[in-house]
Amino acid sequence: MYPARFEYFAPTTLDEAFSILDREGDEAKALAGGQSLIPLMKLRFAAPRSIVDLNGIPGLDTLAEEDGGLRIGALVRHKTCERSELLRGRYRLLGEAAPQIADPLVRNRGTVCGSLAHADPQGDWGAVMLAARAEVTAASSKGSRTIPIDDLFQGPFTTALAPNELITSVRVPDPGPRASGAYLKLERKVGDYATAAVAVQLSFANGTVSHAGIGLTGVAPNNVRARAAEEALAGSELTEEAIEAAARLAAEAAQPHSDIRGTADYKRNLVRVFTERGLRAAAQAARA
Numbered sequence: 616m617y618p619a620r621f622e623y624f625a626p627t628t629l630d631e632a633f634s635i636l637d638r639e640g641d642e643a644k645a646l647a648g649g650q651s652l653i654p655l656m657k658l659r660f661a662a663p664r665s666i667v668d669l670n671g672i673p674g675l676d677t678l679a680e681e682d683g684g685l686r687i688g689a690l691v692r693h694k695t696c697e698r699s700e701l702l703r704g705r706y707r708l709l710g711e712a713a714p715q716i717a718d719p720l721v722r723n724r725g726t727v728c729g730s731l732a733h734a735d736p737q738g739d740w741g742a743v744m745l746a747a748r749a750e751v752t753a754a755s756s757k758g759s760r761t762i763p764i765d766d767l768f769q770g771p772f773t774t775a776l777a778p779n780e781l782i783t784s785v786r787v788p789d790p791g792p793r794a795s796g797a798y799l800k801l802e803r804k805v806g807d808y809a810t811a812a813v814a815v816q817l818s819f820a821n822g823t824v825s826h827a828g829i830g831l832t833g834v835a836p837n838n839v840r841a842r843a844a845e846e847a848l849a850g851s852e853l854t855e856e857a858i859e860a861a862a863r864l865a866a867e868a869a870q871p872h873s874d875i876r877g878t879a880d881y882k883r884n885l886v887r888v889f890t891e892r893g894l895r896a897a898a899q900a901a902r903a
């Protein structure tokens with residue numbers, strides 16, 4: 616099906632984009648990679664009156680380490696993350712997730728920030744950013760503000776962003792020198808959304824876990840953190856018993872539904888198994 620009629624804007628500065636968004640209100644939609652918005656428009660699940668294409672705005676495609684963290688601009692594509700040498704070592708969680716998203720065509724165009732703004736419970740970046748304790752910078756004509764990732768997701772396909780706000784970047788704090796992560800995802804076939812997936816981020820200090828982050832994909836109305844599991848791991852020596860106990864807590868944090876991808880019990884068990892494996896893999900990488 617063809618999308619409904621819309622007006623197309625191609626601003627070349629953020630200020631120009633903001634003034635269009637102010638004028639058009641919630642009848643406007645930003646366009647980044649278009650890999651979620653355009654399919655929705657073609658299915659007529661979305662019929663915005665105006666499209667504000669961000670792709671002509673310079674300076675939004677920066678992926679760099681700065682100010683004690685990693686900054687990922689609004690036009691950084693999944694593909695860029697897949698290939699970036701920065702997303703190794705302590706940022707390995709991000710580098711592992713990127714190639715597991717969709718297929719090369721989608722990864723060439725789709726963006727990290729677009730995924731976060733889309734807030735699909737099946738989206739991979741949401742769980743990754745929850746585990747990494749990221750924060751997004753949201754901006755409008757009124758100025759900019761920082762939204763902790765925990766506050767961004769408010770429900771399926773619903774965020775804390777106002778209709779006239781854009782995510783200009785997402786910032787991942789430096790997890791420290793002895794840190795790493797892992798992303799484990801089960802998909803029915805290559806390119807599919809997750810049946811279930813688990814993002815794990817670990818930092819160590821003096822031989823114990825100083826910080827644990829665990830984010831879940833596809834097993835709740837939005838991406839969720841397994842908080843009880845994270846708290847149980849903090850300060851632990853990450854023994855096998857601690858890993859197994861945390862994995863059981865992570866499974867309890869999942870609220871999956873049975874669907875064509877699997878039963879709720881199956882998905883909960885996937886979360887348990889992936890959390891165990893993710894914790895072992897992240898610990899091994901952090902200690903290497």
Ligand SMILES: Cc1cc2nc3c(=O)[nH]c(=O)nc-3n(C[C@H](O)[C@H](O)[C@H](O)COP(=O)(O)OP(=O)(O)OC[C@H]3O[C@@H](n4cnc5c(N)ncnc54)[C@H](O)[C@@H]3O)c2cc1C
Pocket residue numbers: 644645646647648649650651652653654689715716717718721724725726727728729730732733735737738739740776780781782783806807808809
């Ligand atoms: C076949 C297929 C398979 C896929 N598989 C996966 C998968 O396995 N895992 C996964 O995570 N995703 C998957 N996706 C989704 C893909 O990752 C999208 O790229 C992503 O969800 C949205 O990013 P985008 O840049 O394409 O956003 P767009 O489609 O351009 O926009 C999506 C939404 O976010 C808003 N938006 C975009 N950028 C901003 C911004 N900077 N500020 C404010 N709002 C903004 C738009 O207005 C729109 O509402 C798949 C998509 C397809 C078509």
